[in-house]
Amino acid sequence: MxxxxxxxxxxxxxxxxxxxTSVYHAQAWHQLADELGVTWTDDLANQLKGVGRMDSLNLILKSGGKENDYTEDEKVKYATKKNDNYLNLLKGLTxxxxxxxxxxxxxxxxxxxxxxxxxxxxxxxxxxxxxxxxxxxxxxxxxxxxxxxxxxxxxxxxxxxxxxxxxxxxxxxxxxxxxxxxxxxxxxxxxxxxxxxxxxxxxxxxxxxxxxxxxxxxxxxxx
The missing domain is CATH 3.40.50.1000 (HAD superfamily/HAD-like)
Structure with a gap:
């Protein structure tokens, strides 16, 4: 050192x-995982820490065995939906x-x-x-x-x-x-x-x- x-x-x-703010990220990703039919776990939440938006979505899909179920355009749509939800949760941050x-x-x-x-x-x-x-x-x-x-x-x-x-x-x-x-x-x-x-x-x-x-x-x- x-x-x-x-x-x-x-x-x-x-x-x-x-x-x-990681709490709000987790909350927004949890809601999207539920919508996609992927089981949310503490291990999955930890995997997403510090990871970018699209990479996080791909990790969620892989966790549920759904990595090949969506087109890139559909993935962008879901990632954008998560981000909109996250920004909504951030309102009032001080x-x-x-x-x-x-x-x-x-x-x-x-x-x-x-x-x-x-x-x-x-x-x-x-x-x-x-x-x-x-x-x-x-x-x-x-x-x-x-x-x-x-x-x-x-x-x-x-x-x-x-x-x-x-x-x-x-x-x-x-x-x-x-x-x-x-x-x-x-x-x-x-x-x-x-x-x-x-x-x-x-x-x-x-x-x-x-x-x-x-x-x-x-x-x-x-x-």
């Missing part, structure tokens, strides 16, 4: 790291929905002049950051439409460093999903896993919840 003093930037996932300690952590990074970028596979991330009143702290945001591969491929986190004009070893990535941690590690950045350390056991640093994520705790873990 690199030294804390080498770190110049932080790259964030959004859902489950900054705000609990900074009260920011996960414990994360607003203070982001403000602390800003105060200490760290660069910050967003590496979310969600195309709705700009709207969410605005609703949470956090957009002003993010120097850059990776546009999911410019990516060839989704998480766990490292592309999104490599891009998250590039848009900050930083080397991978100068960056820390924060994730709550296995696919995201793999993506950070594949990009050769320091990974912070937020959640069950038994599940996120590939992360360089583990915190069980967001309230533990502070500069001081990260420094301590890297020393």
């Amino acid at each position: 690199v030294k804390f003093e080498q770190i110049k930037g932080f790259i964030f996932d959004l859902d489950g790291v900054i705000a609990n 900074d009260d929905d920011i996960l414990a300690g994360m607003k203070e952590f982001i403000q602390d990074l800003d105060a200490h002049h760290y660069l910050i970028s967003l590496a979310s596979s969600s195309k709705n991330s700009p709207k969410v950051l605005e609703a949470l009143d956090l957009a002003k702290y993010f120097n850059e945001r990776v546009d999911p439409d410019t990516l060839t591969h989704g998480k766990p491929d490292p592309e999104i986190y490599r891009r998250g460093a590039e848009i900050l004009n930083l080397k991978p070893e100068e960056c820390i990535g924060l994730e709550d999903a296995v696919s995201g941690v793999k993506s950070i590690n594949g990009a050769h950045e320091t990974s912070v896993g937020i959640g069950d350390p038994k599940i996120l056991n590939e992360a360089d640093i583990n915190f069980t919840d967001t309230s533990q994520v502070t500069l001081a705790n990260i420094k301590k873990a890297m020393d």
